Amino acid sequence: MSCDFLSLALPGVQELSPYVPGKPVEELAREFGLEPADIIKLASNENPLGPAPMALKAIQEALPELTRYPDGNGFALKQALSRRFGFDLPMITLGNGSNDILELLARAFLAPGTEVVFSQHAFAVYPIVTQAVGATAIEVPAREWGHDLEAMAAAITPATRLVFIANPNNPTGTWIERAEFEAFMAAVPERVLVVLDEAYTEYVNVADALNGFDFIGRYPNLIVSRTFSKAYGLAALRVGYAISDPQIADVLNRVRQPFNVNSLALAAAVASLEDTTYLAESRRANREGMAQLEQGFRELGLAWIASRGNFIAVDLGREAAPVYQGLLREGVIVRPIAGYGMPNHLRVSIGLPQENKRFLEALARVLQGE
Numbered sequence: 226m227s228c229d230f231l232s233l234a235l236p237g238v239q240e241l242s243p244y245v246p247g248k249p250v251e252e253l254a255r256e257f258g259l260e261p262a263d264i265i266k267l268a269s270n271e272n273p274l275g276p277a278p279m280a281l282k283a284i285q286e287a288l289p290e291l292t293r294y295p296d297g298n299g300f301a302l303k304q305a306l307s308r309r310f311g312f313d314l315p316m317i318t319l320g321n322g323s324n325d326i327l328e329l330l331a332r333a334f335l336a337p338g339t340e341v342v343f344s345q346h347a348f349a350v351y352p353i354v355t356q357a358v359g360a361t362a363i364e365v366p367a368r369e370w371g372h373d374l375e376a377m378a379a380a381i382t383p384a385t386r387l388v389f390i391a392n393p394n395n396p397t398g399t400w401i402e403r404a405e406f407e408a409f410m411a412a413v414p415e416r417v418l419v420v421l422d423e424a425y426t427e428y429v430n431v432a433d434a435l436n437g438f439d440f441i442g443r444y445p446n447l448i449v450s451r452t453f454s455k456a457y458g459l460a461a462l463r464v465g466y467a468i469s470d471p472q473i474a475d476v477l478n479r480v481r482q483p484f485n486v487n488s489l490a491l492a493a494a495v496a497s498l499e500d501t502t503y504l505a506e507s508r509r510a511n512r513e514g515m516a517q518l519e520q521g522f523r524e525l526g527l528a529w530i531a532s533r534g535n536f537i538a539v540d541l542g543r544e545a546a547p548v549y550q551g552l553l554r555e556g557v558i559v560r561p562i563a564g565y566g567m568p569n570h571l572r573v574s575i576g577l578p579q580e581n582k583r584f585l586e587a588l589a590r591v592l593q594g595e
């Protein structure tokens with residue numbers, strides 16, 4: 226019997242389950258003997274439109290430089306973000322996806338004995354980055370599937386270093402109102418860092434919605450993270466960023482790997498930011514696809530959680546796992562979220578009209594066949 230290596234890991238790591246991603250198309254094709262072209266994947270909140278044409282062109286142009294290390298400071302992307310959103314370069318931190326930003330925060334500010342507050346049913350990466358560095362995760366019960374910010378503020382103790390808030394939240398699609406957020410920030414001591422994860426913010430099409438960028442100057446302990454993985458369509462390239470007080474950005478920069486964002490990602494992100502036609506089309510397709518799925522659920526007599534993201538959690542009113550399996554046999558991949566404490570829901574990413582239609586038809590067949 227060899228050494229029990231698990232017992233050598235940090236206690237928090239021993240208790241973690243690995244992140245379970247959406248099933249890859251190729252994997253389902255292998256398992257069920259299906260043609261990859263006949264499979265649709267609505268499981269990872271990816272942009273169904275494919276990458277922005279301007280991003281593809283920028284990647285082509287950047288290819289001959291692959292022999293070189295990327296710009297470790299990401300100057301061109303920071304400059305493009307600065308032009309777009311008006312923040313000075315020292316306030317910007319670039320990440321290998323915004324998950325990297327979440328991990329940098331954990332590595333820089335957490336240690337055993339410190340606490341992190343986040344909501345029940347919130348993004349799975351929060352407990353992972355917290356427990357990976359030996360800190361204690363404090364999960365606050367949700368209210369109607371969304372964040373209960375009052376309860377989260379009440380959960381803060383002298384040991385709290387970070388609070389993670391996802392707005393809109395994944396996998397529920399729930400959101401936070403502006404006034405609610407302001408009341409929360411007023412209740413949080415300035416020594417507690419508040420991370421507002423806005424991975425889906427580009428999809429929010431409500432006039433007075435909470436926008437973390439509006440509060441950056443006002444709350445020095447606020448960090449807003451965003452990504453190019455969703456509305457900007459670059460999930461595979463891994464690029465995200467944070468806006469914060471320059472001193473917080475400086476701290477993150479100290480623990481960051483020198484070349485954490487690769488050169489193709491940098492070039493594509495700059496181009497995507499400029500491709501406003503693509504972003505507008507992504508938003509429009511999402512709005513229409515969301516309406517299509519809601520209408521389909523209505524016709525099937527299913528409830529769902531209202532969502533401001535590019536996905537929707539549908540309530541099957543009983544265990545969702547067999548329905549998930551039935552959909553796989555139909556060549557449709559969605560996301561079971563029992564691991565998020567939601568065993569009766571499936572999370573479905575908004576696809577192209579044809580994909581949404583095929584999913585709804587497959588769902589009707591699976592539900593009928595049971």
Ligand SMILES: *Cc1c(COP(=O)(O)O)cnc(C)c1O
Nearest residue numbers: 322323324348395424452454465
């Ligand atoms: C998808 C997602 C992210 C972004 O992940 P990347 O690492 O940028 O691809 C961050 N937060 C939430 C809540 C997400 O759902």
